[in-house]
Amino acid sequence: LYRQCLRDRRDGQRDSRSCQEALRLRSQLRELDIEIRSQNVPAWLLQWRSATSRYLQHIFYDRISIDEDEVMNPWDLIRMRATVDAAEKEMNVTIRGPRRELNITRVPHVPGWVLFPSTRASLTRRVMDRINKNKYSPYCKVQANDNIRTFDDVEYKYRIGKCDYVLAKDASPDESFLVLVSKP
8 A cells, every 4th residue: 555655646646545545554543541440330330340241251252361360450440451453353352350350362343343543533533434434534625736625535626826715615505614715
């Protein structure tokens, strides 16, 4: 992907699909740490946690290890770490409770189950991309070299001057927004 992106950029395609994918892969954060502190936890939540732990042990019995020796975590703290592989196919999960540590390896990464953070896109945008199977992210873009990429992913050259130009506007009867663009 990276080499294809370099070729695309040499050909004048700065924001090609291969460049977008290469950027997405480079900006992916593959580790998620969660720390939950609890006080006065209701009995139903403790039961749910216990049932979830038994369920995970049943489902992943061949990939699980439990350490109950010398586990000395604070009584009100649960820590979870999920690390996904580069292909986003599997992940390793560690759950540390007050009295034991649960390690599960090679858990299939089900899209949407754990959404790892990214440095490039907001969580909302990533959820929408997942829902739409990365086929449509509604945005438009004006670049310094007078290239414009429309909401439907069409790119064309348009010389923008010092006047105000309509970049986007609401086509409904409400006309709730209008975006103007001009060069300084």
